[in-house]
Amino acid sequence: MSIFSLYIVNKSGGLIFQKDFADIARLNTNDALMQASIWHSLHAISSQISPLNGCTGIEMLETSTFSLHCFQALTGTKFFVTCAPRTTGVESLLRTIYEMYSDYVLKNPFYEMEMPIRCAAFDLQLVVAIKGMA
Amino acid sequence: MPPARIPTGPVTFSPVEKINAELFTLTYGSIVRQLLIDYEDNVESVNVQLEKMGYNIGVRLIDEFLAKSSCSRCNDFRETADVIAKVGLKMFLGVSASVTNWNAEGTECSLVMEDNPMVDFVELPEQYKNLSYCNMLCGVFRGALEMVNMKVESTCVRDMLRGHDAYEFRLRLLEVLQDEYPFKDDE
Numbered sequence: 016m017s018i019f020s021l022y023i024v025n026k027s028g029g030l031i032f033q034k035d036f037a038d039i040a041r042l043n044t045n046d047a048l049m050q051a052s053i054w055h056s057l058h059a060i061s062s063q064i065s066p067l068n069g070c071t072g073i074e075m076l077e078t079s080t081f082s083l084h085c086f087q088a089l090t091g092t093k094f095f096v097t098c099a100p101r102t103t104g105v106e107s108l109l110r111t112i113y114e115m116y117s118d119y120v121l122k123n124p125f126y127e128m129e130m131p132i133r134c135a136a137f138d139l140q141l142v143v144a145i146k147g148m149a
Numbered sequence: 150m151p152p153a154r155i156p157t158g159p160v161t162f163s164p165v166e167k168i169n170a171e172l173f174t175l176t177y178g179s180i181v182r183q184l185l186i187d188y189e190d191n192v193e194s195v196n197v198q199l200e201k202m203g204y205n206i207g208v209r210l211i212d213e214f215l216a217k218s219s220c221s222r223c224n225d226f227r228e229t230a231d232v233i234a235k236v237g238l239k240m241f242l243g244v245s246a247s248v249t250n251w252n253a254e255g256t257e258c259s260l261v262m263e264d265n266p267m268v269d270f271v272e273l274p275e276q277y278k279n280l281s282y283c284n285m286l287c288g289v290f291r292g293a294l295e296m297v298n299m300k301v302e303s304t305c306v307r308d309m310l311r312g313h314d315a316y317e318f319r320l321r322l323l324e325v326l327q328d329e330y331p332f333k334d335d336e
Contacts, residue, residue, distance in 0.1 A: 059328070071222075089215050089222055090296045091328070110216070117213035128208060 017099040025129045026091030028055035032132040174269045203288020211293040256322040273310045281305045298326040
């Protein structure tokens with residue numbers, strides 16, 4: 016599978032969901048939280064330092080070993096995935112994940128907004144969506 | 150740069166899963182009825198409670214709306230009101246509204262609906278004539294817009310259940326909230 020992991024960050028920069036899909040070195044919880052906050056800040060800074068108006072933040076980060084694609088909803092929630100370089104279809108995957116979030120997470124009345132996501136249905140649908148990409 | 154596409158109402162309405170309209174009307178009616186029983190017919194408290202419930206719905210509904218309609222960022226309040234009336238209401242209630250009565254600064258407008266599935270078959274008895282039956286919808290507007298950084302106030306001004314000729318909701322933009330970035334700890 017070319018998708019390595021998914022992170023969902025709430026509008027205040029806290030990590031609310033993290034899942035690894037490939038056999039890669041796993042970050043421990045603290046490191047994952049830190050990584051999410053760092054990304055949140057970088058994303059915010061990028062729209063501030065942009066030389067052009069109307070910048071909505073970093074959408075893709077490319078390195079030699081992985082790529083990071085990020086999607087920020089208009090409500091401030093960020094969805095970002097790390098994947099193998101030159102993976103295609105990641106943008107539409109992020110949109111699909113956003114739709115699944117709006118269905119399986121937000122419509123769960125016991126899910127508290129901005130809190131960590133613990134919804135089994137969301138996990139299941141995610142695995143289906145990611146497998147569909149490979 | 151390609152122009153921003155505002156999707157049309159019917160385009161977003163067709164693929165969305167539908168439910169039986171009567172189930173919706175009955176469910177909403179039983180919520181209102183139960184609230185009246187719980188608050189012992191105190192109409193003002195019920196109005197407040199309906200608005201709060203609507204607020205909680207709105208904060209969650211906005212993400213679904215944005216995900217399914219792939220709407221781009223609105224440039225001003227006028228566009229926002231248009232999107233709510235033509236796309237949002239159509240997507241979730243199956244009816245669209247018209248936007249009228251703008252004030253001079255462009256911060257207040259009215260959403261007018263001729264038809265409202267929430268109130269099918271409903272008749273308000275005399276003792277509840279001050280009940281804002283559709284107040285939940287006012288709360289939904291407030292909750293949804295707050296999540297996209299717009300603080301609004303929404304009230305029901307015309308209500309066919311009270312004898313008027315249409316359903317009119319007044320939307321007032323109080324302020325546009327800026328994103329807060331916790332960069333400076335020494336402030």
